Amino acid sequence: MRTRVVYIAANTFREAVRDRVLYNLIAFALLMSAAAVLVGQISIDIERLVVVNLGLTAVSLFGVVIAIFIGIGLVSKEIDKRTLYTVLSRPVRRWEFIVGKFFGLAGTLAVNTLCMAIGVFGALLYVSHHFQASDAWVLVALYFIGLQFLILTALTLLFSSFSTPLMSAVFAFSLFIIGSFAEDLRGFAGITHGFTRWLATAAAYVVPNFSAMNVITSVAHEQPVAGHLVLLNTAYALVYAGMVLCAAVLIFERRNLK
Amino acid sequence: MNASRRITLTASLLLVFFMAASILIVHRIEVLRSGTALEEVLYISSPRLLKRLGLGYDGLLADIYWTRTVQYFGTKHRAGATSYKLLAPLLEITTALDPQLIVAYEFGGNFLAPRPPYGAGMPQKAIALVERGIQNNPDEWRLYYQLGFIRYMDLNDYAGAARAFLDGSRVPHAHPWLKVLAAQMAQHAGEWETARMLWSTTYSTANDPAIRANAAAHIRALQADRDVIVLEILVAKYQKANGHPPKKLSDLVAAGILRGVPLDPLGHPYRLGQDGHVEVQSPDDLPFIQKGLPPGYVPPVRPKILPSD
Numbered sequence: 001m002r003t004r005v006v007y008i009a010a011n012t013f014r015e016a017v018r019d020r021v022l023y024n025l026i027a028f029a030l031l032m033s034a035a036a037v038l039v040g041q042i043s044i045d046i047e048r049l050v051v052v053n054l055g056l057t058a059v060s061l062f063g064v065v066i067a068i069f070i071g072i073g074l075v076s077k078e079i080d081k082r083t084l085y086t087v088l089s090r091p092v093r094r095w096e097f098i099v100g101k102f103f104g105l106a107g108t109l110a111v112n113t114l115c116m117a118i119g120v121f122g123a124l125l126y127v128s129h130h131f132q133a134s135d136a137w138v139l140v141a142l143y144f145i146g147l148q149f150l151i152l153t154a155l156t157l158l159f160s161s162f163s164t165p166l167m168s169a170v171f172a173f174s175l176f177i178i179g180s181f182a183e184d185l186r187g188f189a190g191i192t193h194g195f196t197r198w199l200a201t202a203a204a205y206v207v208p209n210f211s212a213m214n215v216i217t218s219v220a221h222e223q224p225v226a227g228h229l230v231l232l233n234t235a236y237a238l239v240y241a242g243m244v245l246c247a248a249v250l251i252f253e254r255r256n257l258k
Numbered sequence: 259m260n261a262s263r264r265i266t267l268t269a270s271l272l273l274v275f276f277m278a279a280s281i282l283i284v285h286r287i288e289v290l291r292s293g294t295a296l297e298e299v300l301y302i303s304s305p306r307l308l309k310r311l312g313l314g315y316d317g318l319l320a321d322i323y324w325t326r327t328v329q330y331f332g333t334k335h336r337a338g339a340t341s342y343k344l345l346a347p348l349l350e351i352t353t354a355l356d357p358q359l360i361v362a363y364e365f366g367g368n369f370l371a372p373r374p375p376y377g378a379g380m381p382q383k384a385i386a387l388v389e390r391g392i393q394n395n396p397d398e399w400r401l402y403y404q405l406g407f408i409r410y411m412d413l414n415d416y417a418g419a420a421r422a423f424l425d426g427s428r429v430p431h432a433h434p435w436l437k438v439l440a441a442q443m444a445q446h447a448g449e450w451e452t453a454r455m456l457w458s459t460t461y462s463t464a465n466d467p468a469i470r471a472n473a474a475a476h477i478r479a480l481q482a483d484r485d486v487i488v489l490e491i492l493v494a495k496y497q498k499a500n501g502h503p504p505k506k507l508s509d510l511v512a513a514g515i516l517r518g519v520p521l522d523p524l525g526h527p528y529r530l531g532q533d534g535h536v537e538v539q540s541p542d543d544l545p546f547i548q549k550g551l552p553p554g555y556v557p558p559v560r561p562k563i564l565p566s567d
Contacts, residue, residue: 095265184322186288187329205281212287228290236283243276249269253262 012104071156305354363391402426
């Protein structure tokens with residue numbers, strides 16, 4: 001069983017690489033090099049700030065775009081190309097297919113993020129000439145971005161398991177936006193009353209909480225991240241991704257593929 | 259049980275478990291990050307820079323900033339804060355992004371001007387904000403009213419308040435009360451009736467239940483303050499006539515000075531404290547009162563505002 005999941009995951013990763021997904025790294029490298037060289041010339045004393053802000057934002061946005069645009073095709077493409085039938089005619093269960101796809105895309109994003117993280121630290125070294133203790137928080141921010149990708153990958157896979165690629169992209173992107181305002185949603189729930197309060201609170205707990213995982217601005221200002229938050233965010237991302245994967249498995253198990 | 263059913267059952271149970279766990283973790287994260295919501299840092303403080311970063315979506319950005327301002331004030335107010343460092347910059351950003359957002363000038367002034375814990379205690383900044391609002395929206399009579407209100411209530415600047423009300427009364431479709439207020443201000447500035455008229459106007463023109471409730475609380479407080487002053491005069495009169503102070507307010511009724519024991523605006527009878535001082539029974543229910551407070555009374559951190567209607 002484990003071998004089959006690993007096999008599907010490896011195949012998904014290979015397919016993503018073959019689709020030239022990692023080409024975004026070239027754009028990222030150009031962006032970081034330009035930022036590192038140019039900002040020093042046109043501004044005063046914010047080189048490090050810009051490199052951290054721009055670098056982490058780019059890592060996040062590139063990853064989000066890849067997660068959504070690769071994720072939405074994971075199931076539908078296999079159906080369109082009829083390769084899914086070949087896979088499922090072998091001793092592969094549907095849930096193994098879904099879980100394998102999830103790990104494949106998560107792996108692609110992890111490799112992609114790792115390469116971009118090296119780029120961010122390279123640019124940091126270029127502008128500061130040395131690393132400092134507070135750069136460790138940049139690593140934490142990158143880790144949180146990775147956790148966001150984990151949730152987003154599961155979500156796109158969920159939508160891909162029952163919807164068209166276009167609608168899946170719309171759903172996933174909308175949830176990403178809403179999830180980025182999750183804490184505001186909870187704040188809104190706090191100041192409303194009655195049914196609206198109930199509805200806003202329920203929505204705030206059900207939508208993915210991406211806002212707690214966005215510490216880009218604070219680490220750019222060299223502010224530390226609480227150890228507890230790292231633990232809780234890790235647990236949350238795993239649990240939430242697990243929950244969404246279960247929903248995807250349930251839907252895909254019942255989907256009529258004829 | 260066949261394999262498909264087993265998978266469905268397992269996935270369903272896991273889904274419920276994961277959902278419950280995620281809700282619990284989000285709750286823990288919320289508790290952990292509750293302090294950061296009050297963080298006194300504004301990373302981008304330049305309204306101009308924000309306007310450019312907004313890529314033309316200024317209106318939406320202004321709405322988001324206004325919501326953040328309300329949440330900032332609400333959260334700090336609820337916590338009984340005495341310092342509101344970010345309030346003025348947040349309002350400045352909001353109104354720079356959308357200069358026509360009347361609500362931000364109107365209620366922003368209300369948040370900024372009153373002394374803590376009722377507000378930020380920055381009447382000058384409140385005036386600057388409302389004046390900027392008038393500059394951007396010269397036909398909005400509510401802003402002139404707000405300006406006069408702040409000048410009267412928080413700065414005791416009666417001439418300035420009269421000027422603001424008069425200017426507002428000249429705006430097309432202005433509320434007719436503005437003319438009356440301007441005249442009243444010129445003749446009887448600082449009087450009880452004027453303050454009551456101002457709060458009554460706020461009560462009758464506001465749509466927001468919270469603003470109405472706040473105005474109603476002030477009207478009740480003004481009434482209670484006035485009652486206490488009158489009752490204490492009557493107590494002194496009783497003492498002069500009888501050579502000793504009354505033991506309770508019903509003694510005044512027995513002496514024919516009062517027709518009955520008077521009730522406060524919430525319907526509770528006033529009571530006689532030590533040294534002839536008249537007190538209200540439940541001062542927590544009558545925030546903003548200046549008179550009739552029991553000796554050593556400590557008001558709650560968060561004023562208790564009862565519903566207005």
